[in-house]
Amino acid sequence: MRWVRYEADGKTSYGILNGDEISEVSGNPFETYSETGTTRTLGSVKLLIPFEPKTFYAAGINYEEHVREAAKLLNREPDLPDKADIGYRANNALIAHNEPIVKPRDSGERFQYEGELVVVIGKQAKHLSEAEALSCVLGYTIGNDVSERDWQAADRTMWRAKNSDTFKPMGPWIETDVELDKLRTQVRVNGQVVSDFATNNMIFGVQHYISVMTRNITLFPGDMIWMGTDGASENMKPGDVCDIEITGIGTLSNPIVLEE
Amino acid sequence: MRWVRYEADGKTSYGILNGDEISEVSGNPFETYSETGTTRTLGSVKLLIPFEPKTFYAAGINYEEHVREAAKLLNREPDLPDKADIGYRANNALIAHNEPIVKPRDSGERFQYEGELVVVIGKQAKHLSEAEALSCVLGYTIGNDVSERDWQAADRTMWRAKNSDTFKPMGPWIETDVELDKLRTQVRVNGQVVSDFATNNMIFGVQHYISVMTRNITLFPGDMIWMGTDGASENMKPGDVCDIEITGIGTLSNPIVLEE
Numbered sequence: 001m002r003w004v005r006y007e008a009d010g011k012t013s014y015g016i017l018n019g020d021e022i023s024e025v026s027g028n029p030f031e032t033y034s035e036t037g038t039t040r041t042l043g044s045v046k047l048l049i050p051f052e053p054k055t056f057y058a059a060g061i062n063y064e065e066h067v068r069e070a071a072k073l074l075n076r077e078p079d080l081p082d083k084a085d086i087g088y089r090a091n092n093a094l095i096a097h098n099e100p101i102v103k104p105r106d107s108g109e110r111f112q113y114e115g116e117l118v119v120v121i122g123k124q125a126k127h128l129s130e131a132e133a134l135s136c137v138l139g140y141t142i143g144n145d146v147s148e149r150d151w152q153a154a155d156r157t158m159w160r161a162k163n164s165d166t167f168k169p170m171g172p173w174i175e176t177d178v179e180l181d182k183l184r185t186q187v188r189v190n191g192q193v194v195s196d197f198a199t200n201n202m203i204f205g206v207q208h209y210i211s212v213m214t215r216n217i218t219l220f221p222g223d224m225i226w227m228g229t230d231g232a233s234e235n236m237k238p239g240d241v242c243d244i245e246i247t248g249i250g251t252l253s254n255p256i257v258l259e260e
Numbered sequence: 261m262r263w264v265r266y267e268a269d270g271k272t273s274y275g276i277l278n279g280d281e282i283s284e285v286s287g288n289p290f291e292t293y294s295e296t297g298t299t300r301t302l303g304s305v306k307l308l309i310p311f312e313p314k315t316f317y318a319a320g321i322n323y324e325e326h327v328r329e330a331a332k333l334l335n336r337e338p339d340l341p342d343k344a345d346i347g348y349r350a351n352n353a354l355i356a357h358n359e360p361i362v363k364p365r366d367s368g369e370r371f372q373y374e375g376e377l378v379v380v381i382g383k384q385a386k387h388l389s390e391a392e393a394l395s396c397v398l399g400y401t402i403g404n405d406v407s408e409r410d411w412q413a414a415d416r417t418m419w420r421a422k423n424s425d426t427f428k429p430m431g432p433w434i435e436t437d438v439e440l441d442k443l444r445t446q447v448r449v450n451g452q453v454v455s456d457f458a459t460n461n462m463i464f465g466v467q468h469y470i471s472v473m474t475r476n477i478t479l480f481p482g483d484m485i486w487m488g489t490d491g492a493s494e495n496m497k498p499g500d501v502c503d504i505e506i507t508g509i510g511t512l513s514n515p516i517v518l519e520e
Contacts, residue, residue, distance in 0.1 A: 055350050061416075085416040088348040090315050092477045104476065126425075156321075156345040164476040165386075216364065216424040217352045 002250075003029045003139065003174040006045035017042065017173060029138060029174070030122060030221040049096045050141050050174045051120065054222040056089045058145070059209060062202045062228030069232035073110070074153045084204040084212040089145070089226065090163040097171035100257040101146055103238055104164060110149035111256075112233035115187040115244040117199050118143040119206055120174050121223040126214050133210035136219055139176035142244050142252040143226045144169040147233070169242075169254045178248060180206060185229075188243040189236060197230035199246055262510075263289045263399065263434040266305040277302065277433060289398060289434070290382060290481040309356045310401050310434045311380065314482040316349045318405070319469060322462050322488030329492035333370070334413045344464040344472040349405070349486065350423040357431035360517040361406055363498055364424060370409035371516075372493035375447040375504040377459050378403040379466055380434050381483040386474050393470035396479055399436035402504050402512040403486045404429040407493070429502075429514045438508060440466060445489075448503040449496060457490040459506055 002017035014029060015022035020042045027033030030051070061067055061081050071078035095101070103111055122138025145162060146169070152161035162168075183199035204212075209225060236242055238258035245251040262277035274289060275282035280302045287293030290311070321327055321341050331338035355361070363371055382398025406428065411421035422428075443459035464472075469485060496502055498518040505511040 055352060057350075081416060083415065086419045087417045088350060088419075090317075090348060090477070092315060092480065092483075155343065156341060157347045159346045159348075159473070160476040165478050213419070216420040217350070218425050220352065223352075 001139075001176045003050060003176070004042075004045075004172070005048045005050050007048060008040055008045040012048065015040070047097045047172055049094050049170050050172070051222060053091060053094075053224045054220050056091055056224060056226075057213070058087045058089045058226040059084070059202075059204070059228040060087045062204060063197070063230035064203060065197075065231045066229055067203075073149055081203060084209050086209065086213055086225070089168060090159075092165055093163045093168035095166050095169050095254070097169070097252055097254070099169065099254060100166065101144075101169060101236075101242070101254050102166040102257055102259050103236075104148075105259045107148045108150040109235055109237075111236055112147050112149060113187055113189070113195075113236060113242045113244070114145035114147060114229035114233055115185045115195060115246075116143040116145050116229050117183065117185065117206075117227045117246060118170060119210075119225040119227060121219045121225070122221055124221060125210070125219040126217075128211055128214045130207040130211045133207040133214075136210065137206070138221075139174040140178045140246075140249055141170060141174050142172075142246050142249055144242060144244055144252060144254065145226060145229060146236075169252055171252050172250050175249045182248065184247045186245045188245070189234065189240050191241075191243075194234050195229075195231050201230065202227060261399075261436045263310060263436070264302075264305075264432070265308045265310050267308055268300055268305040272308065275300070307357045307432055309354050309430050310432070311482060313351060313354075313484045314480050316351055316484060316486075317473070318347045318349045318486040319344070319462075319464070319488040320347045322464060323457070323490035324463060325457075325491045326489055327463075333409055341463060344469050346469065346473055346485070349428060350419075352425055353423045353428035355426050355429050355514070357429070357512055357514070359429065359514060360426065361404075361429060361496075361502070361514050362426040362517055362519050363496075364408075365519045367408045368410040369495055369497075371496055372407050372409060373447055373449070373455075373496060373502045373504070374405035374407060374489035374493055375445045375455060375506075376403040376405050376489050377443065377445065377466075377487045377506060378430060379470075379485040379487060381479045381485070382481055384481060385470070385479040386477075388471055388474045390467040390471045393467040393474075396470065397466070398481075399434040400438045400506075400509055401431060401434050402506050402509055404502060404504055404512060404514065405486060405489060429512055431512050432510050435509045442508065444507045446505045446507075448505070449494065449500050451503075454494050455489075455491050461490065462487060
């Protein structure tokens with residue numbers, strides 16, 4: 001099942017997407033809902049971020065090749081994580097499918113995409129085993145963990161390198177029927193493939209992260225976990241369009257514009 | 261003015277506190293509100309965290325003596341920050357005044373308080389100068405940035421060291437009439453003073469942080485910024501009670517219990 005969130009006739013709604021048709025619901029996928037009978041075509045609405053997250057978790061370093069490439073960029077030794085220590089990003093930075101990523105005027109050339117699988121939590125959870133972990137997951141969407149590498153190297157935290165306004169495109173929707181091992185992530189800039197990897201080839205998988213996290217923290221409906229990216233990233237510049245496709249989920253597409 | 265948030269007769273409300281009397285409002289301090297005419301005594305309600313934050317920002321390292329003491333604990337050289345780089349904490353960890361801080365069974369002895377001023381954002385803000393910065397502030401409350409130092413030293417992020425469930429007591433209310441330079445923070449464990457410092461003696465003050473942050477990020481009503489703590493902290497153990505008083509705001513009090 002695909003969940004979309006959208007604006008139409010000045011109103012924000014959730015809907016269930018079948019092909020190009022949206023069936024509007026009252027309520028939401030995290031609590032209760034019922035179909036209202038109203039339908040719309042996908043092309044006739046403005047897609048919003050598929051939900052307003054409560055806590056925005058991010059695995060960060062979670063693919064081997066990315067660790068080596070990131071270390072090179074930051075002039076550090078590669079340091080493979082030995083534990084699934086989760087990090088954080090911030091909601092101010094979220095934008096929807098098709099909305100512009102705004103490149104700040106004082107940012108550097110190393111302004112880069114990171115294509116990521118996003119795990120959407122649907123049920124409250126604590127102390128889940130790895131075998132139980134996916135029981136709290138509603139579905140999956142796609143994230144672009146846009147990063148400014150000069151700031152990432154210079155600052156004590158990643159507040160502006162990764163959390164400046166518009167640096168976190170997410171969408172286009174939530175897909176609930178996913179087989180993690182079958183997913184493939186492909187990033188394209190202006191239609192040209194710049195990254196392509198097996199999405200589930202993580203250092204620590206979704207089940208392991210959820211199991212470790214819920215030893216100490218309660219996950220709530222509407223929390224989300226961004227699972228990291230693989231490989232090196234290339235630079236994006238104003239005028240480019242960045243697409244991230246995860247097979248079976250969809251394609252998240254965003255143009256890059258220069259800050260006015 | 262003091263804003264409380266509380267549960268009474270199975271209902272959650274905001275109210276305005278005068279002495280020991282709460283005047284219930286409909287609405288909330290971030291949007292619009294009106295007094296309903298219902299009044300209650302402070303002792304007759306269950307206080308909740310004074311609001312459900314949107315994004316939970318934390319300055320972390322923001323007082324000189326704390327930098328030196330933290331460096332000692334982590335066996336590192338003291339490293340005074342040269343920029344106001346903001347960090348993050350997580351909502352799952354928040355608890356209200358009088359609720360128990362649960363010490364996990366696998367945590368170590370260095371389980372410590374950090375008394376902090378909490379800045380509550382009331383208006384959407386971007387690109388504020390230092391002179392304009394306080395115009396987006398609704399008021400101030402008190403936070404206890406409970407920290408497990410073994411985990412802080414061992415992990416790549418502070419997810420469990422500072423964000424395990426119950427590690428972030430906050431309250432008891434929001435005070436809107438505050439002169440930052442007059443504030444003093446005092447921490448007491450079982451009634452004994454263990455920390456006492458001028459709250460505004462920060463490396464980077466509230467105005468500077470807001471001004472720097474809003475160059476890159478939009479602050480929203482309901483966001484908050486925890487401003488860090490001064491000095492060294494001592495250990496807390498189950499059975500202790502930790503009080504944090506900031507003059508003119510109030511006292512946040514929480515017992516420590518062992519995880520069941």
